[in-house]
Structure formats: C-alpha cells, structure tokens
Amino acid sequence: KNQVEQSPQSLIILEGKNCTLQCNYTVSPFSNLRWYKQDTGRGPVSLTIMTFSENTKSNGRYTATLDADTKQSSLHITASQLSDSASYICVVSDRGSTLGRLYFGRGTQLTVWP
C-alpha cells in the first residue's frame, strides 16, 4: 500500500534553533517528492521538489534531502523564525497513472516560540 508517514506529528522549538522533519514513504514507482508549507487557514505552498537523482535541494533556510534507496526524506530548517510556524507536508508522486497521483502525508505541525 502506498503511504507517506511523517514524524514527528508536532514539534515546538525556540526561535533561532534548527530542526529536522522526517518523511518515510512506500510509494512505488517513484517520480518526485515535494515539501509544502501550510500556514494555518491557508493553502499549502511548495518549498522544494526532488527527483530520484537528487540528494539535496535548498530553498533559503530550508534544505531537503532524499535517500531514494531507503525511501526517506528530511526537511531541515536553519535558524528558525516565528514565521516558520506552520504545518510541513511531504508529498510523493508516482508515475503509475496519467494523473501522476500524489500521496500526501499528514504533516508535521511546527511551532516556533520567541
């Protein structure tokens, strides 16, 4: 069964600290993996996209890694800011259908305290 599991479910850190969010998936075949940021009451916004051949991709203070062999990805946030408080969603795409079906994780709720 194709699944995307994220951990931790929630995380609280102090402003300025770093953190790492995890995503494990069983989706096959694999096309790409995205991390989205969803602010409360808003729609998700894409942060990064990685294909099978990419190991690391950065977007400002966000760095995503992908290990396609172990089917794991992480999102590292450096020098956290209050505006980083949001849900971070891991999304995996397969090549198995014309739609290029997306599998969504439940997200990690990050709270940054001053």
Added chain:
Amino acid sequence: EADIYQTPRYLVIGTGKKITLECSQTMGHDKMYWYQQDPGMELHLIHYSYGVNSTEKGDLSSESTVSRIRTEHFPLTLESARPSHTSQYLCASSAGTSGERDTQYFGPGTRLTVL
C-alpha cells in the same frame, strides 16, 4: 503568492442547503483539483479536471459535483449539504502532471460548516 482564488473563505449553513464553492485561477493552467482536508489529516483528492469539459472523481468518494466550462473556473457544488460535509475545501491548479509542471498551486481554502 499564487494567482488562485476561492470564495467564500468561510461558510456556515444549515442542513439541506445547496451551496457552490468558487475557484478561479489566472495562470492559464489546464489542470485543476479539489481537495478535502480535516484538521491534522492529509489532503484527499475529491475531483480533478484536465481541461475544459473534462472532470473526474478523485480518490475520496464525495457527494459533490464539479464543472469546467472555462479554463480559469472550477466550481464545486453540494446539492444538499449535511453535517458530514463540514471540512476545509482546497482548490489547486498545475501546468501539467509531471516534474516541475506538476507543482500544485493552492488557493486559501473554504472552511465549510454545516449545522
């Protein structure tokens, strides 16, 4: 900020009412999607469209219907709302279905409460 809009942002209605959730995008995207999201849960695809006059049901069974008469407009209709329809509804669009073109741009969502 993505050019995709949803109205209303919040809606509280009584059981049995007919409602239409509006979604429009100005990016010229052929692909559009409707998702349902409950708090702390993953997004579930309920409808999608590849272009004008093309609509398909998604993974999650839904009593709603959609139409795509114009490229930029993808409304969702509930003929008779029930409390079980209470949820957040997110509209999205993408330029394609592979690689970077599959990046979905989401609207702000409509929070629906059926009493």
